[in-house]
Amino acid sequence: MNLEQIQQATRELGQGWGYPHAARVAQLAGIVGEDLTYDREAFAYAVYLHDWGAFPKYFQPGVDHALRSRQVAETEILPQTTLAPAVQALIAEAIELHDYRDRRPHTSVESLLLREADWLDMLGVIGVAREFAWGPNDLQQCYTRILARRAGIEGRLTLPKAQALATARIAQMERFLQALQEESFGLL
Ligand SMILES: [Fe+2]
Ligand SMILES: [Fe+2]
Known part of the structure; x- marks a missing residue:
């Protein structure tokens, strides 16, 4: 193969x-x-x-x-x-x-890079979109999971370029989540 x-x-x-x-x-x-x-x-x-x-x-x-x-x-x-x-x-x-x-440490450059790239795909607008796509059709549940994943990842990236991307993505997410709360009157 x-x-x-x-x-x-x-x-x-x-x-x-x-x-x-x-x-x-x-x-x-x-x-x-x-x-x-x-x-x-x-x-x-x-x-x-x-x-x-x-x-x-x-x-x-x-x-x-x-x-x-x-x-x-x-x-x-x-x-x-x-x-x-x-x-x-x-x-x-x-x-x-x-x-x-x-929480185990990485054991190779490859393992470090895979985890940090994978984590970045859970942040930002794409991260939010993935969670809502994942479902269920219950916005509050998806919203809670978005916050939990972000909290589990934030601050843990070590590669400088990954950190820069994470910062930008988290800021985007914050704007989106803020707008979501406003437009929904907090009723998710
Ligand atoms: Fe995975
Ligand atoms: Fe993955």
């Missing part, structure tokens, strides 16, 4: 959100990791595979989606590639550590 096939499978399995989210994470990582030295090929595999554990085909109730994504990548997908075992291990580890609720 090569990267293109994995991208195609991400399109097919990732409902509406999986592929565009991964593609945005790739874009974000390109920006915030511009000056870093890392294995760009390995990283691309990690990006497209990082949320497979949340896709219906692989999701398992009670198993953290990042760990599940790692299991799927490690046991089913990466062994079908020509990547060296050490590179496969690097990818698997970056996938497992990507979630913002995971």
Whole structure:
């Protein structure tokens, strides 16, 4: 299996959100990791595979989606590639550590970059749009989740370009959420 096939499978399995989210994470990582030295090929595999554990085909109730994504990548997908075992291990580890609720330290540049790019996609207007799309059709519930995610991410980005993007995105979010409260009379 090569990267293109994995991208195609991400399109097919990732409902509406999986592929565009991964593609945005790739874009974000390109920006915030511009000056870093890392294995760009390995990283691309990690990006497209990082949320497979949340896709219906692989999701398992009670198993953290990042760990599940790692299991799927490690046991089913990466062994079908020509990547060296050490590179496969690097990818698997970056996938497992990507979630913002995971407080363990990163173990490689690739794992750092994946998490910070992934977190940025939860901030800003795109972050808000993702939460409302996620549902349920209950604005207050989505709103509360937006605040919780933002609180879980804010202040935790370490790459200078990621910090700058996060600041801009949080300011945008703040403006949006303010307008939402005003237009709704606080009735969400
Ligand atoms: Fe994730
Ligand atoms: Fe993600």
